[in-house]
Amino acid sequence: MERPKITLDGNEATAYVAYHVNEVIAIYPITPSSPMGEHADQWAAEGRPNIWGTVPHVVEMQSEGGASGAVHGSLQRGALTTTFTASQGLLLMIPNMYKIAGELNSTVFHVSARTLATHALSIFCDHSDVMATRGTGFALLASNSVQEAMDFALIAQAATLESRVPFLHFFDGFRISHEIQKVEQLTFDDMRAMIDDDLVRAHRERALSPDRPVIRGTAQNPDTFFQAREAANPYYLACPQIVQKAMDKFAELTGRRYHLFDYIGAPDADRVIVMMGSGAETAQETVEYLTERGEKVGVLKVRLYRPFSVEHFIQALPKTVRAIAVLDRVKEPGAAGEPLYLDVVDALEEATSKGIAQFETAPLVIGGRYGLSSKEFTPAMVKGIFDEMTKDNPKNHFTVGIKDDVTHTSIDYDPNFSTEEPSVTRAIFYGLGSDGTVSANKNSIKIIGEETENYAQGYFVYDSRKAGSLTVSHLRFGPKPIYSHYLISRANFVACHQFSFLERYDVLRVAEPGAIFLLNSPYGPDEVWDHLPRTVQRQIIDKKLRFYVIDAYKIAKEVGLGVRINTIMQTCFFSLSDIIPKDEAIKEIKNFIKKTYGKRGEEIVRMNFAAVDRALENLHEVKVPDQVTSTFDMRPPVPDEAPDFVKRVTAEMIAGRGDELPVSAFSPDGTFPTGTTQWEKRNIALEIPEWDPDTCIQCGRCVMSCPHAAIRSKVYSPDLLKDAPPTFKSTDARWRQFKGMRFTIQVSPEDCTGCGVCAHVCPA
Amino acid sequence: MERPKITLDGNEATAYVAYHVNEVIAIYPITPSSPMGEHADQWAAEGRPNIWGTVPHVVEMQSEGGASGAVHGSLQRGALTTTFTASQGLLLMIPNMYKIAGELNSTVFHVSARTLATHALSIFCDHSDVMATRGTGFALLASNSVQEAMDFALIAQAATLESRVPFLHFFDGFRISHEIQKVEQLTFDDMRAMIDDDLVRAHRERALSPDRPVIRGTAQNPDTFFQAREAANPYYLACPQIVQKAMDKFAELTGRRYHLFDYIGAPDADRVIVMMGSGAETAQETVEYLTERGEKVGVLKVRLYRPFSVEHFIQALPKTVRAIAVLDRVKEPGAAGEPLYLDVVDALEEATSKGIAQFETAPLVIGGRYGLSSKEFTPAMVKGIFDEMTKDNPKNHFTVGIKDDVTHTSIDYDPNFSTEEPSVTRAIFYGLGSDGTVSANKNSIKIIGEETENYAQGYFVYDSRKAGSLTVSHLRFGPKPIYSHYLISRANFVACHQFSFLERYDVLRVAEPGAIFLLNSPYGPDEVWDHLPRTVQRQIIDKKLRFYVIDAYKIAKEVGLGVRINTIMQTCFFSLSDIIPKDEAIKEIKNFIKKTYGKRGEEIVRMNFAAVDRALENLHEVKVPDQVTSTFDMRPPVPDEAPDFVKRVTAEMIAGRGDELPVSAFSPDGTFPTGTTQWEKRNIALEIPEWDPDTCIQCGRCVMSCPHAAIRSKVYSPDLLKDAPPTFKSTDARWRQFKGMRFTIQVSPEDCTGCGVCAHVCPA
């Protein structure tokens, strides 16, 4: 059967299934899971029916504790019920999870795994939240990609109904929840085929009902509790087989075949990595690259982490393995080892005791931590781990991806190792939060993903330190499925949508030799060179970049789009990259313009069409000189007079080199000095408010309302004005109690983001 | 230095230390930890100072979530802060615990470990709550006895201040929290010696303060979070040594020497049990018994479970060990193994890899579950585990203490195996919740514990199924420390304070041959025999019991004490047992009467003195016939017409044989049939309310207020009275709308507990 190919992110992929196979959805928003709840809420508001033709009841509770309580209650009334959460939200569900599992309720919780707040909060990904629930009795099922998020959402639902064990289906927050991929969409028929209506009926019949009264949730005493607790054993013993059965049925339907543990790599591998989550696909990509080159390596993807089936695990491993590295995306300080590592050590030990381990030699097991709080996990690190495993005494309890100069846990790797396929277009776009770059890129992915045979992937990095700031879009397009769940470090297309970034960010660091460099520049092809910092000039020359400029802001203004340059830059991208023949691409862009802006009126559509046409006319290649000629260079991230900590740590983070800071740069308890933001001058405002002393009524609203505290007012003695520069504005203070004083409102141009809030609130 | 010997329970022992070494105590009550908070609250209300001379600030929050938040905030202001909790309460603290640990705050949470609610709620003990926090970064320190609860509360406080790792100090709920033991009381000097004031100052200096501003609790991004998270490693690595240092210092002060892992048993043991909690002392008692008889067995007590020191663990094990059984008091369904088991498997594996394991042969490790929800854990079970370990293929993931006829996890043991010392007085008292038996026994323990060289232990079993019901007191007295944290199964003294129990409970099952049997009987020594059920007669004859009777209710009434028989029965106990010379015992009882009742006035004291004297005069030995002569026997727990489930399951629980119900007796999800209490007729009311149709105004208050729904009112047609027995009371219905109808209020004597609430609310 032909299924639609769509591009969407992991949250939507999951919500799509969860919504259509449930009747009650209790939600409470927490990043990065919120879009799942938002989608469900919107679909219900639109009256979309589930596969049984009823519209699910979506209810937002007052906290995740409430959401899990609502789920519990709803399940006990026999409704198919789900929820979405992450991180601390999941922690608040723990008490109910023990009860939901203890009572063998069929349900699936969908979790976009997120770091728990410890020394600091983080909205990014690791498995610390999921691991905190591993004692609850929930089954834990990990999906590693957007496609799997959709597939496993359905497999989990099928398995929970048959096994009666509740499931927690999780995927990596942001990396999968917000990564856009082209996937094959499951149909209602698929869902109906996977969900057995007899099991749904059985679920309903277990409901508490005055018609068939039973008691649940009683209190038990020492005489009986233990026995009753063991009475659920058969359900947990049967669960792995039931999940495999659901996976097998799913494979028949869709052709996508999954196992409790999926091994990929050399059949005679001597080194195997065991892990779960999106990093396993990065490991797969690396394994495929290395095995093609003759290395005996492999990766074992753990799909069903709980109930953990020792037998299935052992069977999935090649008999030749001599060293196993177990990677955990969690740190449990004080534990003898991280959770998955401990399970693997035990599985091997038990297999040996039981005589089911057919290994040629007993494998050595080491454990490592990676990817905490979405720390990048790359093929280079995977290679580093395989290299470590060849040593006589490989490090145990290692870390990878950081430099630990304190307790020396980190292992080395060659950051230049790369498995990027030449056939893949890897494009990076530097934009401002407000300039439409990200949404234009999402459109580009849809165009390429849905209109061509290409696979497409988009991932968007927002600088969360200050609003309205840098966005970096990472787009991959290629003929094969994309397993690279890591940032692009070698781009063959780099677009910089803001000229001012050149002085502040090393935008060309990721450009590979021969790449295309597209710059939105107020300077034309003949003058731009002299306005580039020395470092940028050097990179363009050394890497032999093909360099193009366009004055997108000028065009946008001319066609009436104000500062919205997204259509223009998108047109340039399609024009320069040859993923789609130019004419076809232009047609598709215009189609999308109609779709996107159609309801806002003909005029908007017309302006955007004009922007497309003008972009093509005004895109110019720059003839690159063979000499660095610039008299200035990139600005240091903080001024020289900044305090030591700011220069050592903050400045590196500002410059985008925070990843290279070693462990010793940080206090062990999350303590930071105060007032460091004063050294972080962003200069991102395109327009800065101007104070008019004559009309100002001195109400102070602008000062109060600036979200960045970038406006200050002062009342002061006129004496102080004697050394003021002639451009310094001031006026008489109007408040009665400040008679004879002067008044000034001053904007800090370097801190202002140009958001316009102050102007909006000003009554004058 | 001579320290006071006191008798108290684990909650008070812990609270005593926690209160005196803290400044802020945030509480929220949850069984069985509530008394810790109540003690602290009371002491603060009384103005008791801590060791620095200030009165701790005790604040009750709105939930355990709030309590942990208050602790976090208070710590960040530099105050020494603690809290007490258990079970679901601890789960609600998890989010804050991650943060408290992440920020390396010095604090100790004291936890009376309690079962988490799953298929059913349980207020009893296991380690599921503590284990649910093992990923938080808290250190976990287990104390196994009342003495250790006091000692480790102090050791934990010393260690947290030095290590900066927060501690969770736990002990078994009810078994230790409510067990009364004679212990050596730590002094303020001990506390001052253990708590380093420089470390307290350092704790204060880490406080958030406007005078030395720093930021904590920031948000971190992928670039830096991972490194910062690893920056705490040195603190966790140092923690075990710091705990050992505190233990060593403590040993110097008190002579009680503890280690991170304490091994007890044969130096050349081939079988070792690894465990923590009160059960470890039961294992110790069994190990000592078995090694005296030549068995090569041992027990390793895990004190510091987190951070888990592989090195210390391995060093503590005898090199000769061939089999290790790891006992977990928790069940995590779906896990490859329970938590401590997984750690031990890993420790052995890592020790082998590192070459620090000096074992003669690699030991086999098996894991088992015991004691869920305070299921008894006895020397017989310990012996059963050691026996299992001698087998060729000992069971892994076994259960002990139950009969698992579903998934066959349980191992066998001989329930008759006992290690009870002949030198120990083992006394069991059956009383009613309201008859003062428990408090009299607590006094007896104090008398014996504090006035003699004997060690003393008291444990009290309340039937929590219905209020005002059976209490069973288990008291041990002996010349050596008492490690028996399990119920007495072979008593040499059995007292039954309620004659009616004989027909319902098998009170003499626990009597060992030759034991004393004291019965509160309305029948004198000459007539009592004929009023005993056949089973009781048979037991008295077969076990050659020394049988005494006293009519305690008669005496109590005569001396003016109403139904309070506690002083009388206590006097008989001291008179019959020869723990203390009779005269001395009487003196002490009278001293206690003065202490206890002194403030209620001379008259009460005088009446109790009279009760003592009269008790001695009216205690009679019964000449036991050599034939069973009775014409009746014990009543079946439920009538024959009860439904199958009630006869099969409920009846066994009512009869006190719930422990023998196999796993198959229970539904796997906690479901029970409704309405089973109607079959549980307790007959425990000594007095039953009598309805007076003439004065009754028919207001219905008695019906509404009865806590056991044991009164019902009915309005009905007079026709229905024609077949009523002549004693059936009725009157005209007084309500206007029931003109011509009759009205009856009927008490169900078998369900009434005699609480008197109905009489209290009756306006007539």
Ligand code: SF4
């Ligand atoms: S535009 Fe106004 S409100 Fe916005 S950041 Fe700048 S000064 Fe502040």
Ligand code: SF4
């Ligand atoms: S909001 Fe406008 S009128 Fe008010 S102080 Fe600011 S500039 Fe002046």
Ligand code: SF4
């Ligand atoms: S005394 Fe009255 S209120 Fe108490 S149980 Fe008996 S009938 Fe109910």
Ligand code: SF4
């Ligand atoms: S409370 Fe007293 S007056 Fe009221 S209905 Fe009961 S017996 Fe009658």
